[in-house]
Amino acid sequence: MKRRTTPAQTAILDLLKSSGSALSQDMIEQKMKGETDRVTIYRVLNRFCEDGLTHRIVSDDGKSYFALCHGCQGNHHTHDHFHFRCLTCQKVECLSEKVQVSLPQGYRATNVNAWVSGYCAGCI
């Protein structure tokens, strides 16, 4: 299944790049003014994740956010950083700080989903 270049995909990728933050499907739909079907947006975002272009973080607002991978080398992906969601401007950012947690004896971690919500510098 070789990927094809389509307007929807390049538009969504451009949005992710230019926004500099993580976006949810509904944010993208708004910014595209409904020109692209919401199912297509979901499928494009899932494909980006499969291809290692983005990572998905599930927020406590009930939505998935998609952020461009940054610092992932080839097949080796690590997304064990915190994310911040501003309750006023809704912006979602990847924080640089890595999640550090020691599990009970015998536990094995395979994934991390860590959020802080509050108010960003511009919205205090």
Place this chain on the structure above:
Amino acid sequence: MKRRTTPAQTAILDLLKSSGSALSQDMIEQKMKGETDRVTIYRVLNRFCEDGLTHRIVSDDGKSYFALCHGCQGNHHTHDHFHFRCLTCQKVECLSEKVQVSLPQGYRATNVNAWVSGYCAGCI
């Protein structure tokens, strides 16, 4: 609005106490064998949170889990600890370890939602 004691509420509270882990609505519905309507379960759980009996954590499996408050004094609640979800046995635990994260300059945190998923000691 004074609370009343009802079979549904005591049953759900007993389940939370005896399970020793965080439970989701569907887990509770299963354990109660469908004797209580799912809307009632949701309402009871929300009431428990309002009353400071439980706290809610939203998982990346798309469900909310409810855990008994433990160590919260009166009105002062702090639920800034990590949670672990076992991908095999589905159990959700509050970890003792507190979330430590330093935000960018000027940011203010109001809430934390931190998860680690993987395999617990019994499911490795």
Place this chain on the structure above:
DNA sequence: GTTATTATTGCAACAATGTTGCATTAGTTG
């Protein structure tokens, strides 16, 4: 440039989680 192949899209339908309106039931108080 034309044709063939099939990845991608749009639409409808569906699934899962959670909430709300409203009539009925049942704790609590006197």
Place this chain on the structure above:
DNA sequence: CAACTAATGCAACATTGTTGCAATAATAAC
């Protein structure tokens, strides 16, 4: 017991996300 009203059950709805399928269009082959 009677009155009051919190809590429940049911239907309906909202939101987020996925799947089936026919139509479209990007790419490769000729």
